[in-house]
Amino acid sequence: xxxxxxxxxxxxxxxxxxxxxxxxxxxxxxxxxxxxxxxxxxxxxxxxxxxxxxxxxxxxxxxxxxxxxxxxxxxxxxxxxxxxxxxxxxxxxxxxxxxxxxxxxxxxxxxxxxxxxxxxxxxxxxxxxxxxxxxxxxxxxxxxxxxxxxxxxxxxxxxxxxxxxxxxxxxxxxxxxxxxxxxxxxxxxxxxxxxxxxxxxxxxxxxxxxxxxxxxxxxxxxxxxxxxxxxxxxxxxxxxxxxxxxxxxxxxxxxxxxxxxxxxxxxxxxxxxxxxxxxxxxxxxxxxxxxxxx
Numbered sequence: 340x341x342x343x344x345x346x347x348x349x350x351x352x353x354x355x356x357x358x359x360x361x362x363x364x365x366x367x368x369x370x371x372x373x374x375x376x377x378x379x380x381x382x383x384x385x386x387x388x389x390x391x392x393x394x395x396x397x398x399x400x401x402x403x404x405x406x407x408x409x410x411x412x413x414x415x416x417x418x419x420x421x422x423x424x425x426x427x428x429x430x431x432x433x434x435x436x437x438x439x440x441x442x443x444x445x446x447x448x449x450x451x452x453x454x455x456x457x458x459x460x461x462x463x464x465x466x467x468x469x470x471x472x473x474x475x476x477x478x479x480x481x482x483x484x485x486x487x488x489x490x491x492x493x494x495x496x497x498x499x500x501x502x503x504x505x506x507x508x509x510x511x512x513x514x515x516x517x518x519x520x521x522x523x524x525x526x527x528x529x530x531x532x533x534x535x536x537x538x539x540x541x542x543x544x545x546x547x548x549x550x551x552x553x554x555x556x557x558x559x560x561x562x563x564x565x566x567x568x569x570x571x572x573x574x575x576x577x578x579x580x581x582x583x584x585x586x587x588x589x590x591x592x593x594x595x596x597x598x599x600x601x602x603x604x605x606x607x608x609x610x611x612x613x614x615x616x617x618x619x620x621x622x623x624x625x626x627x628x629x630x631x632x633x
Contacts, residue, residue, distance in 0.1 A: 347582045355476050356468045357578045360592060362483040363535040364544065364574025368552075368566035369490040370528045371545030372559075373521060376501040380546045382419065385434065386529045387538035389415030389441035394463050394533075395448025404463070405478060405530060412526035415441060420522040424515070466537035466589030468578075475534060482531045489524050497521060498559055535574070536589035543593040544570060551600040554607050573599055 347353055374382055393411030397404030415437060422433050449460045462470070471479075490497070499507040500517050508514050532541040552565035576599075577592030 344579065344583050352469060352471070353582060355471045355473065356588065357575065359468060359471045359476055359479050360535050360574040360578045360588065361571055362479050363532045364570035364592070365567050366483045366486045366490070366528055367532055367541070367544040368548040368570040369563065370486060370524055372549045372563050372566055373490070373497055373501050374525070375546060375549045381542055383525060383529055383542040383545045385419065385438040386412050386416050386526055387541050388438045390526070390529050390533060391445025391463065391538055392441045392448065395445040395452065398452035399448050408533065409527060409530045412529055413523045416522035416526040417519055420518050424518065463533055464537050464539050465587060466533070466535050466540070468535045468588040471534060479531050479534065482527050486524050486528050486531070489520060493517070494563070536592055540589055540593050544573070544596060547596040547600050548573060551603045554603050569596070569599055
C-alpha cells in the first residue's frame with residue numbers, strides 16, 4: 340500500500356463510494372434472507388440479467404439507465420414470481436429463457452447505443468462505484484430506504500409467506516400481493532447494487548452475509564440483524580481495501596464477504612471442537628462411594 344488511506348478517503352468521490360457501498364451492504368442481506376428462506380438464493384443473479392436489458396434501453400434512448408433498469412427488472416421479477424407460482428416443470432425452461440434473453444438483450448441494445456462501448460457495459464456488469472455522483476447517491480439512499488421499509492417493516496408477514504404459504508393464506512394474509520412486492524423489491528435491490536458490485540456479483544452480497552449469519556444464529560430476527568451487519572462490514576472493508584490497493588471495488592466487496600463467511604465458519608468449527616474435547620464436569624463423589632437411586 341503505497342498511498343495514505345486517510346488522504347484517499349478524504350476525497351469526495353471516495354466518500355460517496357463508501358456511503359453507496361454501505362447502503363448496498365445493508366439492504367442486500369435484508370432482502371436476501373427471504374430469498375434464502377425460499378431456496379431462491381440465485382434469483383438475484385437472474386434478475387440482474389434482466390436488468391441489463393433495462394440498462395440497454397436507457398443507454399439507447401438517452402434516459403436514465405437506473406430508472407429503465409428498475410422498470411424492466413421489476414417486470415421480469417413479477418414474471419418470475421408468476422412462473423414460480425404456477426409451479427410447473429416447464430417453469431425452469433421459461434426462467435432460463437427469461438434470464439439468458441435478458442443478458443443477451445442487454446448486450447445487444449448496448450451495442451446499438453451511440454457512443455456506448457464495451458467499457459460502459461463492463462461498469463454495469465461489475466460495478467462502477469467510484470463514479471457515483473451526488474445524484475446517484477441520493478437515488479441509492481431513497482431506493483434503499485424503500486427496500487428497508489418493506490423488508491424490516493413487513494418482516495412478520497414476509498417471514499410467514501416464506502415459511503408456509505398455505506398457512507399464510509389460511510391466516511388471511513394477502514399472499515400473492517406480498518409475493519409480488521417481494522419480487523419488485525428484489526428488482527430494486529439488484530438495481531441499487533448494480534452501481535456498487537455489478538449485476539453479475541449482486542447475488543453474492545444478498546446470500547453470503549446471510550449464510551455467515553446462519554452459522555451463529557438460529558432465530559430469524561437475529562439472523563437478519565447479523566446478516567445486515569455482516570453486509571455493512573463487508574462493504575466497508577471492501578472499499579477500504581480497494582482504496583488502498585487500487586482493486587475493483589465490487590469484486591473486493593464480494594471477496595470481503597466471502598472472507599467474513601470463512602472466518603465465521605472457522606471460528607465456529609474451532610469452538611465446536613473445543614467443546615467436544617473439554618472434560619465432563621466432576622461429580623460430587625466418585626464410584627463406588629456414589630450410590631445411584633433406582
